[in-house]
Amino acid sequence: MAPQAPKLKADGLPEARELAPTIPKSRLDTKHWWRHKNLRLLNLLLLVPLLSVYSQGFDGSMMNGLQSVSNWREYFGTPSGATLGIFNAAYPLGGVIGVFFISPVADNYGRKVAIGAGAGLCCAGAAIQAGAVNLPMFVISRVVIGAASVLVGGVGAPLITEIAHPEHRSTATALFLTFYSLGAITAAWCTFGTFRIDGSASWRIPSALQALPSVIQLITIWFVPESPRWLVSKGRKEEALAMLTKYHGEGDAGDPVVLFEYHEITTALEAEEEMAQHTYFGALKEFVTNPGNRRRLAVMVWAAICSQMSGNAFVSYYLAPILSSVGLTSDLNQTLVNATMQMVSWFSAMYFATFPEKFGRRVLFLWSLVFMWLIDIAITAGSAMFQKDQTNQAAGYAVVALLYLFSPAYNLGFNGNLGLYIPEILPFRLRTRGLAIFYFTQFGFMILSTFAVPVGLENIKWRLYPIFVAWVMVEFVGVYLLFPETKGPSLEDIAIIFDGPKAKDIEGDVDHVETAPAEK
Template identity: 70%
Template sequence: MEKTPSHADTAHREVAGSSPDGIPQGSVDTTRWWRYANLRALNLWMFVPLLSIFSQGFDGSMMNGLQSVSHWQSYFGQPKGATLGIFNAAYPLGGIAGVFLISPIADRLGRRIGLATGAALCCLGAALQGGALNIAMFVVARVIIGAGSVVVAGVGSPWVTEIAHPAQRSTMTALFLTFYSIGSIVAGWCTFGTFRIDGTASWRIPSSLQALPSIIQVLLVWWVPESPRWLVDQGRNQEALDMLAKYHGEGDASDPVVVFEYNEITAALEAEKKEMGGQTVVQDLVAFFKTPGNRKRSFIMVWAAICSQMSGNAFVSYYLSPILTSVGLTSDLQQTLINATNQMLSWFSALYFATLPAKIGRRIMFLCSLVAMWIVVICITAGSAVFANDSNNKAAAYTVVVFLYLFSPAYNFGFNGNLGLYIPEILPYRLRTRGLAFFYFVQFSFMTLSTFAIPVGLENIQWRLYIVFIAWIVVEFVGVWFTFPETKGPSLEDIAHIFDGPPARDTAAEKGLKDAPSPIEKTPAE
């Protein structure tokens, strides 16, 4: 639930001359952003960091598709059970290693260098994957891709959050994870188009194409504006102000939105430096458990990571082929076509749902998504059980297929764009990249568990494995209900107040508006 504004909240907004959502009224009409040259350029350049999650979506859909490609199956010896689990688990294992690169690169060298480094690793891994000569080479390549993809995701997500116009931040950040579905669509149709090729090119082509978004990023990342928060943290305040003025105020440094943002950023980072300045990485990690607010953030990140990987989504992301086989759909054509069209439905739903967090709130979307997934998994389980008892029951098989299609929209409602927005915005600047690294560490750890365990479970207990997820989603719902606060409304810096209480306001937002030095004379109150 949203916090009811206190007297201090009202006073703060009166000082800022802001609208009810905490953002001052600027000279730029963001509802018609395409009319403003600099804001239009910013939103177009944001396409580069938005591509950061593309590789993860491509990977799951590609591996789904390759399991339906006869030449891939025969080349690698018909992998099943634990062997198939190793193929898929190699990717998140690489991601676990990659999380340790996110903060050192992105916080010390900047968001541009961080993104470029991760993208370069993805290019290397995709080249090795496309040219793999044996299982070991294919698995190593997937480890490298996993490491690179988590770096670009861990850098790209906060970068979008930090450079987007405040009036567009929730939508732009929510759009981040929709590119997962775009990657899935490209991979799905690619494997559908190449499975007919008589030779190893049927799987080498999609394996190599995983480098495509990373190549685009390596080439274009140098034109994306650097994060003003990172610039202020490096003492480059004038560059930060110039960036805000150019892209959020169309060159007007006295624009109320620009002044508000600059003062909030400088004041918040000044307060964070006093509290955490000079700490080592280990001390920063300890900070996640030092205060009640940070302990709550840490629990939310862990729980959100678990919900994002242990709600049954691994079935659709990595093991669609064996599930379809279990209900009698065995041909390459059927399976690759279902995979490709399912990814299109996933993208359409993700794209629309990315516009909703700013309208209906984050918390309600998480809860509704879990309820929807629970219902879908129950229906998949029931259909699979009926078909297992009567293999001639086509209605049961088609029921499973229909609800496999519906799972992605149910998941996307709360755990696509909404999750990509929620995690970066609950973290203060100094903990943002380290917090995302921690989040991805937990997420990829559970992804490793699910991708390795599910094929073993499907091989040994078939549809009965789904029952575990029916029970577990109920537990996830309870955790979200009692611990996830609503963050709809406040500015990026003001969200800290929800977790840290009124003292954070005195040292950040109010101090920023009243006392923070600014190189410009006009203030939002004028």
């Protein structure tokens, strides 16, 4: 009988489960993972790389909060329009610089060294920011923090993806970007608590606290296991197998998941090494000459654009001007709204982090864009009504309520789900370089949105919003046409979805794999 053709999904791509080999069932009780000492330790240690985007969330929320702090505005001459745009655009400008260091540091020296280096630089930037005495010093500090944050963030997600147990990988990686919201909560409540202080300490304290997660990472990252995929890429196969045996097999070298993973990793990396390009220009060439990689590149670029141009700049960096435009002008009201809004964002992000494993990735992107589109329309209508009649408090309060709803709508598809999707669609040899491209695009459009939005708000006010309403529709079409579903297969086997069955040619069974002695 002729073999049955693989099923096709709505986007025309083969169903992943039809092509990828099935991951064997672990001998461990991964549902009750805390019962296993080493697996429990691994999942606790994942908190260290999970902190990697905490600083990014802290920054956006802090800048929202500081714009509501009178002492900050007075100290720097009440920045607005283009000047305010420079304040906020300095951070993504640093990020654009930082992307060029992600791959050289992470691929040559390891994931842990890269996170440690970025955390140290972040501490230095926060110190400069807290001690800033003028506008140029504050801007330079934000460039430094931006460069350091993107280095840490660009390596944190791959490290989680590469060391998490296969049955925990989706949820663990999806939790990555939820720490953005946790950082935002911390910053929001810091500025709410310090805005009453008379003097520059009202903004210097939050500025200094931006270093807190980096200090924690700098101390603890050395206790986290190194990526077994990076170890194999450096010829340190015994160490890679020992790591998998200890943390994924609880010391059992014969665990079927350990054997499967080790065989998949070594086979895939040996095949990748034959075609690997070891320079940025070589990697870029590989992205545009291979059909599967061209699709990966298109997905990454489009995802980066969607993550920044869906209207989220209002909530992320310019909440204070928006609130002022609908009648909430006091420091107390604005900092309180910022703080409580960040809590709603974090709770929703944590809850939605479980969705990719249940419902898949693609559907979450699409529904997220639908909800953001509806909210953008409603915010536009409410703002227009309030500007027409500023005694219409109902319209103003409706806009505030909709701003609270925007973050959950964004988080549904572009928080945990995005943090999982981008690292997993990239093969090991291109993972950090692909993430560098993703962050380069993301921070480039962040510069555009953070610089253009305050100018637009100052000149055309609510009439700026319809631009985002129309653009989200374009984003939806792009996601529908470009983004394949990746739920199901192992990290190595996701390559089949983009490159077809020829991406994997694994011969034999995993039984022949030599195993390391079981760790006691």
